[in-house]
Amino acid sequence: MSDSAYLFASVAVMALVTYFIRMLPIAAFRKKIKNKFVLDFLYYVPYAVLAAMTVPAVFYSSNGLLSAAAGFIVAVVLSLFERGLLLTAVAACAGVFAVELVQTLIGG
């Protein structure tokens, strides 16, 4: 498969699977889910997904482990103080940038 064919096929699979997950229940089902375990499982899914996607990938998100770790710590601290999505994200970027700037200046 060529690169562009692979890209197109991947995007098509993403879009179709995501769409059908959203569309089938609203189009077909009228009954409510009663099973307590299924409800609790679905409640915890987003947190599990986001945690698994963030760790350890966050530590490889910049040019170096040290700067990424600094950004991660900044993000965790601001999240603990509930400073909102935007400020937390911007501050994490600033943390990475500051560490890389210092590393560049001292030639490290």
Add this chain to the structure above:
Amino acid sequence: MKKLSFLNGLNDGIPIALGYLSVAFTFGITAVSMGIPPITAILISLTNVTSAGQVAGIGIIAAHGGLAEMAAAQLIINLRYALMSLSLSQKLNKEYTLFHRITTAFCITDEVFAVASGQSGELPPRYIYGLELLPFLFWSGGTAIGAFLGAVLPEMIKSALGIAIYGMFLAIIIPPAKKSKGVLFTVLFAAALSCCLANFSAISSGISIIICTIIAAALGALLFPREKEAASNE
């Protein structure tokens, strides 16, 4: 009771749209930094309209993962939408024909669901179209800006911006983890397992996310079942 109009929907969509702009912007940058062409990144946002699934998707594409892996990862990561869609289906009014159901289903996101389900009474299609329009446009537009800017920004800025999307993920999961032992357990378990699996090169990132999600969420549901009240207010 006031009837919800298209304009009511547009109005309620503004804060969601503004939030999406920044998330989509960082998605665009992240995608390009992983080697995804800007046009593909925009196409993904136009056709998927979901953050976590898209980030996992570009990770799989960047690693040249298989299509079956892609389908399975999207299924697990986006499974929550089935529950939201199911829940919304109970709130739609008589004007909501099958046609409106299959069109508005396209853009049911966490935030759209949260706002829609917070309305009292039944929902007409025009309100949902209004609610979904601006978030969809800002999601796609923000991705375009990020993708094209990401291609021309200096290396050090790009390196710093790569962490933005993870910063946002942390800001989503940490505050609820402070209040709920179940969420805290699920988050820590998923993160720990994800680190363990990252040591096995045979397990790709998409498969790892699937395994971590199923095990962590199932353990969370088993060990920390929620009160009946909380579950029925979903």
